[in-house]
Amino acid sequence: MLVLGIETSCDETGVAVYDAAQGIRAHRLYSQIALHAQYGGVVPELASRDHIRKLLPLVEETLREAGITGGDLDAVAYTAGPGLIGAVLVGGTVATGLAMAWGVPAIPVHHMEAHLLAPMLEENPPEFPFVALLVSGGHTLLVDVAAPGNYTVIGESLDDAAGEAFDKTAKLLGLPYPGGPALAALAEHSKVDRFDFPRPMLKKPGLDMSFSGLKTAVMLKVRELEAADELNESARADLANSFQCAVVETLVAKSLRALDQTGYVSLVVAGGVGANKKLRQDLQQILSQTQRQVFYPRPEYCTDNGAMVAFAGAQRMASGQPAAQGVVAKARWALDELSAM
Ligand code: KG4
Ligand code: ZN
Numbered sequence: 001m002l003v004l005g006i007e008t009s010c011d012e013t014g015v016a017v018y019d020a021a022q023g024i025r026a027h028r029l030y031s032q033i034a035l036h037a038q039y040g041g042v043v044p045e046l047a048s049r050d051h052i053r054k055l056l057p058l059v060e061e062t063l064r065e066a067g068i069t070g071g072d073l074d075a076v077a078y079t080a081g082p083g084l085i086g087a088v089l090v091g092g093t094v095a096t097g098l099a100m101a102w103g104v105p106a107i108p109v110h111h112m113e114a115h116l117l118a119p120m121l122e123e124n125p126p127e128f129p130f131v132a133l134l135v136s137g138g139h140t141l142l143v144d145v146a147a148p149g150n151y152t153v154i155g156e157s158l159d160d161a162a163g164e165a166f167d168k169t170a171k172l173l174g175l176p177y178p179g180g181p182a183l184a185a186l187a188e189h190s191k192v193d194r195f196d197f198p199r200p201m202l203k204k205p206g207l208d209m210s211f212s213g214l215k216t217a218v219m220l221k222v223r224e225l226e227a228a229d230e231l232n233e234s235a236r237a238d239l240a241n242s243f244q245c246a247v248v249e250t251l252v253a254k255s256l257r258a259l260d261q262t263g264y265v266s267l268v269v270a271g272g273v274g275a276n277k278k279l280r281q282d283l284q285q286i287l288s289q290t291q292r293q294v295f296y297p298r299p300e301y302c303t304d305n306g307a308m309v310a311f312a313g314a315q316r317m318a319s320g321q322p323a324a325q326g327v328v329a330k331a332r333w334a335l336d337e338l339s340a341m
Contacts, residue, residue: 005310008091009083014306077313080108081330105323155207
C-alpha cells in the first residue's frame, strides 16, 4: 500500500510517500519561517497563499524521489485539522482533487493523531497502550492511548500551549520567530536555574497544566533586570534556561503522574516541543531509572511534516475507514472524537 501524505495545517508544507512494506519512501518539507519572521508570528492568510504556491511542486518532487507516479498510489491522506482553516483547506482541496484524478480515496487525518503515531515510524516503535505527551505550538495534551484510534485526553494546558509559551517568552527576550528552538539554543549558554520561576500547577493534583503565568513571571524579571541595567547576554541566557527548566520540569512531572495514573509503562512524546533537547534528556534519564520507556519520533518528524500524515492515513485506510465525501476541514477537532481503528 502506497499513501501520499499532505500536511498544511500551519506554516510548513509537508509531503511524503509512505509504503506499508518499506516505510517512508520520500518526504519533503518547505518551511514558511522566512515569510512570517518579519511579522513575529504566523500570518494565516499569507500561510494559505504560500501553501498554494508550494504544494503541487512539492508533490511532484516527492513522487519523483519515491520513484513512482500518482497512478501508483492507493490513497492520498491530508491533515483535515485542527489548524489554521485557510491553510487546512488548501491541503484538503489539493489532496481531494489529486485523489479524484488518480481514482483513489482521499483520507482526512487528525493532525494530533498524526503527531502521536509518528514514533511508530521509528525502528523501535512503542506498543499500545501508552501515554502520549503532545506538545506543540497549539496544543499541550496528555493522552491515554488505549489502542489505535482510542484516545482519551487526561490532561491539558488550561491556557497557553507549551510551544506558545516558548514562542512568547522568546519574543520577550528579543529572539527571532519561531522562538522555541532559538530560546533552547540561548539556554545552552547558561548552566544555572538562576531565577527559579514557578512550576505552574505542579503542587495541585491532576494532570492539567498552565503556562501563561510563567511567561508573566519572565516578563516581570526582564523588566526588573532592565531597570537595574543588568539585562546583559549572560542574564538573557539565564532567563532562557530558567524558563526552560520550569517548563521541562512541569512536563516531566505531569507525564510521570499520567504514567502512574494509567499504570502504563510507555510514554510517547511528539509535537514541536518534543524536539527540545532538555525535555528529551530529562525524560530519558528519569524514565530509565524505573521500568518505563520513552519514545520519540526523530526530531524532523516531531515538528510538522508529511510523513506522519501519510503514516496515519495509511493506518486509517488499513482499518477500513471509508473515504471522505468532499473536503473535510476543521479549525477545531477534539482528539477524543476519533473512532477506534
Ligand atoms: O508541532 P509543531 O511543529 O507545530 C504545531 O502543530 O504547532 O510545533 C511548533 C512549536 C513551536 O511553538 C516551536 O517554537 C516549538 O514547537 N519548538 C520547540 C523546539 N522546536 C520547536 N520548542 C522548544 N524547543 C525546541 N527545540
Ligand atoms: Zn503540529
